[in-house]
Amino acid sequence: MSTSGRVVLGAVTDAPAEHGTLRSARGLALRGIRNVRRLPSAFFPALAMPIFNMIAFSGTFYAVTRLPGFPTDRSINWYMPLGILMGSAFGGVGLGFSTIRDLESGFYDRLRMAPTSRTSLILGPLMSTWVRVLIMNLLVTALGVALGVRYTAGVWGVLALLAASLGLATVAAGWGLALAYRFRDMRGAAIMQLSVFVVMFLSTAQVPLDVMQGWLHAVARVNPATNILRLARGGLVDRADPDHLSWATAWGGLVALAVMAALTLGFAARSLQRLDD
């Protein structure tokens, strides 16, 4: 067993009952964070993808900002939040991939045998996902600002994007964990990626609702990912735009994140329980 594995199991088994859940969760979170340094090849795609998304979309679709009704004249203002949210979602389901690896290698069975609450098995890895997503946010935002991103709602815009990013990572992590517990092998990984991809793109990922036409408009209007993208972009669209950051434009995204996180984390907890049965 690796050193980090022994440390994690040590944290899990030595935990006093009253603080057991948090201590175990912290041990598992540290294991996940250490893997960023030990396995940079696993973290690199989660960082490269949002950067590529941001640059490729804002370069290729640069001209769409000239369409009447487009909420900003800077394509990078529109596509940086998309890149960050895609990175957050894939960072979240990435937790499912690593859990599948632990299930296949037998490490997860040892974790489940340890005398700790099941909550820590979800909370710990989730905390490490938040840290990874936070690092990704910092790096992508810094690059975005260097390439021309301009916030239009000050620090609230930064916080809104961060909230959307961390919230979506939580939703995706719950979904990834649930599928990992259900499938226990890499079949689940394909469903995780595909579902995130489809949900994200059947929204205002590429253009705002007013610009799109046909079937996509009808789908995107009811897709909760549209509300999350509105929250993320609120601090980056023009001040005069109706979607500029305000409580009226932000609450939909916050509610969508809260409901979806509750559903996916609940699904993960139930699936973990089924794994034990």
Place this chain on the structure above:
Amino acid sequence: MRATHVVALARRSTMAIARQPALVGPSIVFPLFFAALSNSSFSRATALPGFPKVASFLQFGLAGTITQGVLFGSVTGAAALATDIQDGFFDRLLASPTSRTGILFGRLAGGALFGAVQAAVFVAVLWPFGAEVRAGLAGFAVLVLAGLLTAYAVGALMSSVALRTGSAEAVQGAFPLLFILLFLSSAFFPRETMSGVYRTIADWNPISHMVEGQRALTVTGWSASAAARALLVPAGLGVLGTALALATLRRRLAAS
């Protein structure tokens, strides 16, 4: 190189593709999904200055859909070659009295044929929704041939990775480079609407010229220069890829 060996190995690789629909299905379904998505997202963009006169965004995007799908699909053949190396089948072929280059060309033939099928499927599915090929049957034939040549060229380039590393994961890992090359071209939007460094990269990217040849046949009608661009660019890449793959194969044979 004996033709019978190439035909037998080509048949094997083609059958392998046909028998694994789950492996190749996404390279047909995903480009169609993106074509439908882009048609809804960007249909109003066709009125922007710099956009060619098109019947629909779907018609404009057909060439990009073909190229995207063929790029996705052609990695499968190279990954299968790497799997042959990993599981020892490649060594067994070397131990048999089979032409060495036949092993490579047999594998590439299956991928190339699949590329042609993909192009035909994309045109057949999208045409009724507004992606009319104005160059008619001749234009359709060129699009299918361009699909075949592109799949061959990319398959050859990726095969050199497979032969060098002997790892299917390394081949899949090299795939994002193709994706980046595709995005840094005019596959999804006209070069005339781009600006700055991005425009310069798209100007130099051979995929831009290949796609624009196919696009001219789709939106404008038949022209020899458009057909030449659609075919000569992938043919040139195919020659380059073949030279690279053969050189890598020679190195692997010398080392074994």
